[in-house]
Amino acid sequence: MPEPTQAERPQSDRPQTDRAMIEIRSVTRSYGAFKALDDATLTIREGEFFSLLGPSGCGKTTLLRMIAGFDNPTSGSISVGGQSMEGIPANRRPTNMVFQSYAIFPHLNVEQNVAYGLKRLKLGVTEEKRRVEEALAQVSLTGLGKRLATELSGGQRQRVALARALVMRPKVLLLDEPLSALDKKLREQMQVELRRLQQAVGITFVLVTHDQYEALAMSDRIAVMFGGKIAQVASPKEIYQRPVNRQVADFLGGMNFVKAEIVEENAASLVVDTLGFGRVRTDKPKAFVRNGGGATLGIRPERLRVLWDNATAKFEVAGKVVERHYFGEITHLIVEIPGLEKPLSVTETNDFGADDIPVGTPIRLAYDPEALVAMAD
């Protein structure tokens, strides 16, 4: 049985409170007839690493900028830390931002950049210096304080931007695609570091990204957005395993879609008939709205396993390999199943020789019915 509690279980080991840090209520942002954000409602919890994920133009950056105060909702309200943000300018909000371009002040050195926001607080020279040092240490930049922004690498600039925001000890740290300008290796390293940093400082992080792996790897919860609307809010695992619709499923990696006929529907589950997988009983997704007699079943390519030789499984489908793509540690097989209009895509590790299966070989695939997820048509 799938575990419904899984969705609510945070990935982090640090205890989180369930108190709301950011509340977004029916927020709409229109530019003339175009709605960049359309009636978005969302609660982000205290101490949470939250990601806004979606393709470009989905409204995620607009939402982030409205939380920061650089843009205002056309209608609806935003509150941070229980306080309404209406009429509060960006410079008086308890949020700080890491900009996509980092926005490091070119006329100041690293120390002066980090101390920029502290100057106004009049902390005194020693306290200010101590906090700057602390922030630089947090992002592993100790000793680079006197460097100019122009003398820094992309990764270092990113760290300066992070330190400059963290030193303000905001309630919420907003990150606007902070890793998109870095190369792949550095990006992966920074993902781990960002996550570790968030755990250490315990500040609520709101990350905007279009990279699904980044969102899955770093977040406690993710909001997937399309066309100005929030499609699903859940933990990375729930989003990946139980996407509410085809759009979400497609955006988060590969998914095989199979047409299904609804045979039986009750409050918690669905029984559907499919051509390839036969009759299947699955959990009914929360947002499921029946639209006629049809539905779509989805299964991730890695949840289909090749059955070698005479091995059998309780649930299996038989077909024929029509394409094979080699990716180093894994192989993608495209398998035609009699009765299915589209062939299934299967991801198999290369431990057992999936990379040597000749095209045209008859093949049997095992699956777990729990891996089949029902989506509204």
Add this chain to the structure above:
Amino acid sequence: MTAAAEGTPAFGMTRARRNALLQSESVQGFALISPTFVYALILLVLPILVVLAHSFWTQHYLDIDHTFTLENYRIALTEPIYRDLLWRSLYISLTVSFFTVILAYPIAYFISFHGGRHKSLWLFLITIPFWTSYLLRVMSWKVILGYNGVLNSGLMGLGIIDEPSTALLYNSSAVIITLTHAWAAFAILPIFVSLEKVDRTLVEAATDLGDGPLRSFLRVTLPLSAPGVISAALIVMIPTVGDYVTPKLVGGKDGVMIANAIQAQFGKASNWPLGAALSVTTMLVVSLMAGATVLIIRALQRLAR
């Protein structure tokens, strides 16, 4: 045969060398600037050398005594009239560049930050005064500042003054007002360009870190537009020191500047060597002042951090 056999590789080598020479970047660069360079050499460097040479000679009625002397410089630097004229010129040009920059900055800022889609229209509007001759623009200031001018009749009409003021025209203030107006566009453009280069996210970052509009302007926008301010100040300052037409037309007796004295030496007084010495002195002083201005603005910029 032998000679030809030896000659061919030699010829080949020169050709190779010539090709290499033509392909080298510096040679190509020199080739590109050579027309302008020759032009500048003939019309700028040579005249300056002629002036420099004259400044060390002496005028003897109709001909010039070519023996080396520093007498002209002694006169230029010690005669009270030339000293006063030089000081006044420096004072006027400094004041003009100060006010021009102060007045141009908000205009450039507005166009750059709030010009929206109409930036080029605004810039175009700024160039409109240049459609008329400079003389006409100076003359129109005469109409505004004169005894029966627009300003006087306006002030009288409002009952602020009883009789026309003569303090408006024919003095150094009139020169300052006229020059400030005339040079505005030359200050607006460099400031506009440097403001355009200021990354708008930097201003957002400053706001995000707690700065209000004024603070973020003083701490980010202004320091980053300093190069534009420096070039605007220099563009206005250097030519206005030697301005000749404006003081002649609106300066009266109190508004005479060093260029008028230089003109007199080359003209009516017919003492080219003294005129040359005055020119060279002015050039040196202007260079020093320009250098000092750059240093002062840089120091202010550093202070702003």
